[in-house]
Amino acid sequence: VVDSFAARFAAVRARMGPLVLGLDPARSLLETWGLGDSPAGLDHFVDEALAAAVGTVGIVKPQSAFYERHGWRGMRSLERLTSDARAAGLLVVLDAKRGDIGSTNDAYADVYLAEGAPLAADAVTVHPYLGLQAMTALVERARDGGRCVLVVTRSSNPEARTLQAAIGASGRSVEQELLEEIGRLNCELAPGRIGPVGAVVAPVLGEPALDLAPASALFLAPGVGAQGATPADVGATFAACPDRVMPSASRSLLGLGPDRLRLREGIAALAAVFRDVLAGS
Amino acid sequence: VVDSFAARFAAVRARMGPLVLGLDPARSLLETWGLGDSPAGLDHFVDEALAAAVGTVGIVKPQSAFYERHGWRGMRSLERLTSDARAAGLLVVLDAKRGDIGSTNDAYADVYLAEGAPLAADAVTVHPYLGLQAMTALVERARDGGRCVLVVTRSSNPEARTLQAAIGASGRSVEQELLEEIGRLNCELAPGRIGPVGAVVAPVLGEPALDLAPASALFLAPGVGAQGATPADVGATFAACPDRVMPSASRSLLGLGPDRLRLREGIAALAAVFRDVLAGS
Numbered sequence: 013v014v015d016s017f018a019a020r021f022a023a024v025r026a027r028m029g030p031l032v033l034g035l036d037p038a039r040s041l042l043e044t045w046g047l048g049d050s051p052a053g054l055d056h057f058v059d060e061a062l063a064a065a066v067g068t069v070g071i072v073k074p075q076s077a078f079y080e081r082h083g084w085r086g087m088r089s090l091e092r093l094t095s096d097a098r099a100a101g102l103l104v105v106l107d108a109k110r111g112d113i114g115s116t117n118d119a120y121a122d123v124y125l126a127e128g129a130p131l132a133a134d135a136v137t138v139h140p141y142l143g144l145q146a147m148t149a150l151v152e153r154a155r156d157g158g159r160c161v162l163v164v165t166r167s168s169n170p171e172a173r174t175l176q177a178a179i180g181a182s183g184r185s186v187e188q189e190l191l192e193e194i195g196r197l198n199c200e201l202a203p204g205r206i207g208p209v210g211a212v213v214a215p216v217l218g219e220p221a222l223d224l225a226p227a228s229a230l231f232l233a234p235g236v237g238a239q240g241a242t243p244a245d246v247g248a249t250f251a252a253c254p255d256r257v258m259p260s261a262s263r264s265l266l267g268l269g270p271d272r273l274r275l276r277e278g279i280a281a282l283a284a285v286f287r288d289v290l291a292g293s
Numbered sequence: 294v295v296d297s298f299a300a301r302f303a304a305v306r307a308r309m310g311p312l313v314l315g316l317d318p319a320r321s322l323l324e325t326w327g328l329g330d331s332p333a334g335l336d337h338f339v340d341e342a343l344a345a346a347v348g349t350v351g352i353v354k355p356q357s358a359f360y361e362r363h364g365w366r367g368m369r370s371l372e373r374l375t376s377d378a379r380a381a382g383l384l385v386v387l388d389a390k391r392g393d394i395g396s397t398n399d400a401y402a403d404v405y406l407a408e409g410a411p412l413a414a415d416a417v418t419v420h421p422y423l424g425l426q427a428m429t430a431l432v433e434r435a436r437d438g439g440r441c442v443l444v445v446t447r448s449s450n451p452e453a454r455t456l457q458a459a460i461g462a463s464g465r466s467v468e469q470e471l472l473e474e475i476g477r478l479n480c481e482l483a484p485g486r487i488g489p490v491g492a493v494v495a496p497v498l499g500e501p502a503l504d505l506a507p508a509s510a511l512f513l514a515p516g517v518g519a520q521g522a523t524p525a526d527v528g529a530t531f532a533a534c535p536d537r538v539m540p541s542a543s544r545s546l547l548g549l550g551p552d553r554l555r556l557r558e559g560i561a562a563l564a565a566v567f568r569d570v571l572a573g574s
Contacts, residue, residue, distance in 0.1 A: 122320075171426035175424060189455070
């Protein structure tokens with residue numbers, strides 16, 4: 013029997029804390045680090061990213077777009093990053109925000125959640141615009157393999173509020189309805205436990221609080237640091253379930269590089285902050 | 294001055310008709326065609342797809358997921374397909390349904406819409422869950438390069454209805470609000486003309502008709518054939534703007550292969566049907 017992703021996250025959290033290191037090698041970062049905005053520079057970034065992550069955090073989150081920018085060579089670097097990180101005991105959340113009709117989602121399940129697949133990760137982000145019910149293959153594959161599908165529910169950017177706050181048939185917002193749908197899926201897939209379908213919920217202040225309880229889920233909290241959210245914002249947003257949150261920071265940490273020591277110290281310091289803020293039960 | 298995508302589509306439509314050939318090499322198709330579900334099989338599919346498309350249609354639409362399944366080697370095949378198809382005079386719509394926060398969308402603009410980029414296409418599909426206003430780089434790049442960003446607005450699958458029919462702040466549905474937002478963007482980007490932001494609108498019968506006029510846009514109509522929509526459904530859905538529609542069929546056509554003659558004849562026959570159904574002005 014395979015451990016669930018929730019159990020694997022709990023073990024990593026106990027050892028390393030909940031912080032997720034976002035690995036977003038934007039053009040400006042590759043240039044600032046002196047690596048060059050090229051497939052070779054990106055491949056070098058992968059070495060540096062692994063050196064920074066191993067021993068400082070338990071989870072890394074590469075954003076697919078920054079690897080796709082470099083064509084198939086960039087995807088080859090992303091595959092190497094993913095498999096080397098997992099081999100080193102890190103959990104890998106691939107931030108891909110995929111989502112399509114059912115037959116295409118079946119293919120995405122093969123990409124990200126099939127044992128032995130080139131990009132097999134521990135978790136993958138998806139977007140819900142074509143409906144969660146079209147994601148059967150993804151969520152079943154996640155359950156069977158101890159992996160996680162993270163549904164973007166409330167994103168960190170203000171441009172998304174209009175759509176995410178629209179009102180569904182139940183009279184609740186799109187994002188609140190998604191949390192309830194995630195809860196129903198998790199109840200079916202993992203009765204009485206934290207299920208394989210998680211939610212991406214940004215710690216956005218000044219918006220109506222979401223009722224997180226119905227989801228029986230893990231939460232990825234993006235946007236810490238450069239996007240403006242503080243550890244205290246994360247603590248406040250998830251006060252009801254601090255042990256189920258994966259807070260993610262990328263630019264604010266990578267910006268400390270390329271000096272390896274300074275980068276590792278900065279990551280470790282934020283990891284310590286989140287161990288305290290999300291100490292929970 | 295670069296021709297707009299709308300002008301380039303109009304030229305292709307006059308020559309070849311509006312049909313879009315979806316190039317979706319699912320596992321089952323690769324096996325049925327005797328190519329094998331492997332990177333080598335996929336690369337062979339690319340040769341067959343080009344042989345089928347050139348001279349029968351004006352537009353092809355590879356679905357990224359089916360290439361991503363084969364890792365970086367699959368992406369290399371997709372790059373070859375894209376560049377060879379464009380070199381042969383076909384328009385390429387990359388069906389990727391990407392969409393993220395602004396800084397990540399900037400990277401996707403580099404992937405799909407930058408001249409000389411590995412996957413540079415004529416159009417790319419995006420999803421709007423994180424907001425169209427976060428897509429500035431994509432839409433400006435599209436305008437400047439004579440390319441098109443196609444926003445998934447009403448998808449062809451029933452699982453999507455709940456979210457897409459939710460009611461926004463204006464009292465209209467998410468999908469109708471999107472059409473209006475697309476219209477505002479197009480007005481800014483290309484006043485008085487068909488703009489660079491298009492919409493994916495499935496010819497779904499039995500749902501409230503959308504008011505397509507505000508968008509000043511081209512429309513991609515997916516789901517013809519295997520997903521159940523008929524040419525007559527497409528004609529009815531877009532009766533007000535038949536000359537702005539790109540109807541897309543994939544499985545129902547590719548299923549005629551691997552015999553090249555039978556496949557080309559089937560594609561040409563459906564192309565002729567759509568030339569009639571969408572004759573328009």
